[in-house]
Structure formats: structure tokens, C-alpha cells
Amino acid sequence: MNASPFDRVVVSFCEGQHDVAFVSRLLLADGFVVYNKKIREFPTPFSNRFETELGHIGIPDKTLGYQASSALLPSIALNKGRTWVFLHNVGGDSKNETRNELVRMYRGLSAHDDFSLVIPYRFLYFFDSDNIGVNSRVASVAEEIGMNPEVNLQNGNIVNFDNVQWGTYIFHDSGNQLGTLENLILGYFENKIPNLHSNIINFLRANAIPAGSTRKMKIRNGAEVYYGQSRYAENKSIIGVYGQLQFSGMSNSSLLESTDFMKAMDFIACQHCQTITALFA
Numbered sequence: 001m002n003a004s005p006f007d008r009v010v011v012s013f014c015e016g017q018h019d020v021a022f023v024s025r026l027l028l029a030d031g032f033v034v035y036n037k038k039i040r041e042f043p044t045p046f047s048n049r050f051e052t053e054l055g056h057i058g059i060p061d062k063t064l065g066y067q068a069s070s071a072l073l074p075s076i077a078l079n080k081g082r083t084w085v086f087l088h089n090v091g092g093d094s095k096n097e098t099r100n101e102l103v104r105m106y107r108g109l110s111a112h113d114d115f116s117l118v119i120p121y122r123f124l125y126f127f128d129s130d131n132i133g134v135n136s137r138v139a140s141v142a143e144e145i146g147m148n149p150e151v152n153l154q155n156g157n158i159v160n161f162d163n164v165q166w167g168t169y170i171f172h173d174s175g176n177q178l179g180t181l182e183n184l185i186l187g188y189f190e191n192k193i194p195n196l197h198s199n200i201i202n203f204l205r206a207n208a209i210p211a212g213s214t215r216k217m218k219i220r221n222g223a224e225v226y227y228g229q230s231r232y233a234e235n236k237s238i239i240g241v242y243g244q245l246q247f248s249g250m251s252n253s254s255l256l257e258s259t260d261f262m263k264a265m266d267f268i269a270c271q272h273c274q275t276i277t278a279l280f281a
Contacts, residue, residue, distance in 0.1 A: 010280050011086050019181060020089050024087060071098050124279055125168040126168070127168070127170050130180060171184055
């Protein structure tokens with residue numbers, strides 16, 4: 001059995017790019033650094049595996065970025081000493097098949113015999129609680145992994161199962177077990193400039209547009225057609241307005257990478273953030 005060059009490899013599954021940006025911002029504040037080298041320069045065996053995935057989409061080599069070319073490529077990689085982190089945007093909470101494929105992909109790079117590299121994996125699942133509730137979300141993660149009830153997976157803890165480590169964090173409002181990552185983020189934003197938060201809310205509500213116009217529109221056969229569900233979410237729009245006051249045209253995920261509405265002192269004072277950061281330790 002070959003000695004591992006890694007103390008830990010943490011593979012994290014995020015619903016979207018704003019989750020990736022937020023978690024990476026926490027890790028940067030905790031001393032991790034972004035690994036900016038091209039994929040062929042990543043440590044073995046990840047370089048070969050990621051290069052293979054690039055080949056499937058017709059790209060010879062690249063550095064990672066928040067907008068990953070494939071869910072099977074990390075959006076960003078970070079390391080601190082011999083601990084490596086790969087953050088994946090899987091594109092929504094319903095993408096359990098993608099998450100399972102990623103688990104199989106990574107575990108396929110590690111083997112328990114006398115000649116193979118054994119990689120000390122930790123797989124982390126990040127979701128919004130939404131209206132489902134933290135405990136129900138955690139139970140669905142355990143079911144997706146295939147855990148026995150005796151394993152006792154809980155929000156913000158690490159458990160050992162099937163020869164690797166697993167954990168989850170469900171974003172929720174501090175006041176209850178419901179909500180989203182945006183509830184957490186706005187807690188940092190709202191007290192930085194007096195009255196700004198309430199002014200943004202008042203503006204959005206005073207200028208609300210018809211619900212039908214919050215659906216996507218396409219031109220099909222020369223006709224303008226609306227389709228899908230409403231895409232309006234007030235908290236995301238509030239964050240977006242904050243962003244436009246700082247960096248015109250910037251997306252919410254890019255804002256979370258650069259804004260000073262969210263600082264290291266906010267993370268230190270936030271129990272949610274301390275719990276999330278501990279999942280990578």
C-alpha cells in the first residue's frame with residue numbers, strides 16, 4: 001500500500017455557484033489558498049482524471065474557475081498544507097445521480113491493496129433547508145449515501161461509513177430550521193451601512209413587476225413564449241442590488257468572492273460559519 005501524499009481530500013457538493021463562492025470565501029479566511037495551476041499540474045491521480053474529463057468536452061487544458069465546464073470538474077480547488085478541497089457545483093438539490101457519479105469517480109482513484117494509493121476522502125453535502133427543514137434534509141442525505149440509521153449523521157458533523165468520512169451542512173435561518181444560504185449572507189450585509197438594507201427592500205417591493213414577467217421568455221417560431229416557473233427570489237435580488245452598488249454588472253456568486261459587505265470578522269462571530277469551517281479541518 002502506497003503512502004498517501006494527502007492528509008485529507010475533501011470533496012464538496014454544492015447546489016450552485018453562490019454556494020461554491022461562499023464556502024470558498026470561508027476557507028480562504030481560514031488559511032486555505034486557491035490552487036491556480038493548470039489541471040495537468042494538479043497532484044496525481046487528480047490531474048489525470050480531470051484531464052480525461054476535459055477531453056470529453058473537447059478542451060485540452062485549463063485552470064479551474066467558478067463556472068466549471070462540467071459538474072464532474074471542480075469549480076475551484078483549494079489546499080492548506082496536505083489537505084485538499086474540491087468544490088463542485090452540481091446544479092441543484094435534485095442532482096443525486098451527479099453526486100453519486102462523483103463519489104464513484106473519486107473513490108475509483110483510491111484502492112485498498114498493497115500497490116495502490118489510498119486517498120483519505122471526506123465527502124460533504126451542502127443544501128438549503130428551504131421549507132423542508134434541516135432534519136429532513138439531513139435524513140435525505142443519509143438515504144442518498146445509503147447509510148445505516150445507526151451511523152447517526154447530523155447537521156454539521158462528520159461520520160465514518162464505508163471506509164471514508166461523510167458530512168453535511170444545511171443552510172438555514174438562525175431563527176429557525178428553514179431558509180437558505182441567502183438568509184445567512186444577508187445577516188452580514190444588512191448592518192454595514194445604515195438604512196441601506198431597508199431601502200433596498202422598499203425599492204424592490206415598490207417596483208415589483210407582474211409575476212408572469214418573472215418567467216423566462218424565448219422566441220419560438222417567431223412568437224414570444226413564457227415558460228417555466230417564476231425565477232424571482234427576493235433575497236437573491238436583495239443581494240444583487242447590494243452587488244450593483246459595488247460592482248456594476250457582477251453576478252451574485254462573483255460578488256460573494258469580492259465584497260466587503262462580508263468580512264473575516266463576520267465569520268469569526270458566526271456559529272454557522274465556524275461549524276462549516278470545522279467540516280474541513
